[in-house]
Amino acid sequence: METTVHPLVTAAELERELRGPRAPRLLDVRWRLDRPDGRDDHRAGHLPGAVYVDLDSELAGHGAAIDGRHPLPGTADLQASARRWGLGRGDAVVVYDDLGGLSAARAWWLLRVSGVADVRLLDGGLAAWRTAGLPVEQGEVTPVPGDVVLEPIGAGRDGLGVVDTEEAGEWPEHGALVDSRAAERFRGDVEPVDPRAGHVPGALSVPTAGNLGPDGTFLEPAALAARYREAGVDLEGDVAVYCGSGVTAAHAALALTLAGARPALWPGSWSAWSSDPARPVAVGDPSDAPDDRRP
Incomplete structure (x- = not known):
């Protein structure tokens, strides 16, 4: 029986592993x-041996607007990149x-749902590594090509799953649909990127940034669990998460995993939903009247 790998590793733990006989592969997923x-940031300074990963071209596919800004890559394409x-x-x-x-959580999630057993995220990222001295x-890192074999993206490890736009719209009827964008985007006060402002009717607002402490590391699991429960999320029930285009939603999926949930991720996220004028949009806080919606 496979042992579940903890999704986080500290800088000190990673440094010890890199000196060991089976050093992990390092992926630098810098993207904003x-x-x-x-x-350029990668070339200027990265963890020793880390390979740069292009999120837009290697961790995402390309499709119509209603597929979202960062649709999932095909399995063959992701395997070639890996x-x-x-x-x-x-x-x-x-x-x-x-x-x-x-941004790195997108690689964590994709590799996990593609069947890679041992994938972890460096808690605190490059800043934690530098702070530890x-x-x-x-410069560039060009590794010898590997032979990893990926599975079709699906249920994946740790219960991580995938939902499509139709399923996401129906999700609040039987579970929690978590919107991980900033609160002002959820309310519809602003929308800097996507066609319409607001959120999916019935979604719960839990901004991803609040899952980190002041030092940029994840809150303790108990604190994460309390945060999601306070927002109305039943961690033992069905939970799906979205963001603007499925990137930071992976970060929320990691946080929910730490909190004890088995989250599904909606890759199309708000960019897919808001691109379809037939889909309803809710604005304001969750306590607003149910008629506060725009077609």
């Missing part, structure tokens, strides 16, 4: 909405970024 290409990163069968993998894990290196 306002600066999606992190190659082999380019040097991943082999049975390798342990650690992913990180410089954004509290908000650990070394970084500069």
Whole structure:
């Protein structure tokens, strides 16, 4: 029986493992909405041996607007990318970024739902590594291609699952649909990226950034569980999570996993929903009147 791997690793733990006989593969997934290409930052300084991963081209596919801004990549494409990163069968993998894990969690989630057993996120990311006084290196890293074999994206490990847009719209009828965007986007006060402002009717607002402490590391599992329960999430029930385009939703899925839930992720997220004018949109706080909706 397979032992479930804890999804986080500290900088001190990782440093010890990198000196051991079976060092994990390191993936640098630096990406920001306002600066999606992190190659220059990677070249300027990264964990020793870390391979740069392009989120837009390697951790996402391409489709119509109603598929969302970051639809899932095909299994063959993701496997080709993972082999380019040097991943082999049975390798342990650690992913990180410089954004509290908000972009690297996409790689964690994708590899987990594709059947890779040992994938962890560096808690606190590059900042935690630097704070610990650990070394970084500069330049490009080109590994020997690996031979990892990925499974079709589906139920995955740890109970992580995938829901589509139709399922997401019906989810609040039987479970908790968690919106992990900033509260002002959930309310519809602002919408800097997607076609319409607001949220899916019946969704619960739990902004992802609140899952991290001041040092950029995840809150303790008990604190995470309390935070989601306070928002109305039954952690023992059906839970699905979304964000703007399925990137930071993976970070929320990791937090929910730490909290004891078995979350599903909606890859299309708000970018897919808001691109379909036939779908209803709710605005305001969850306590607003049920007629506070726009078609």
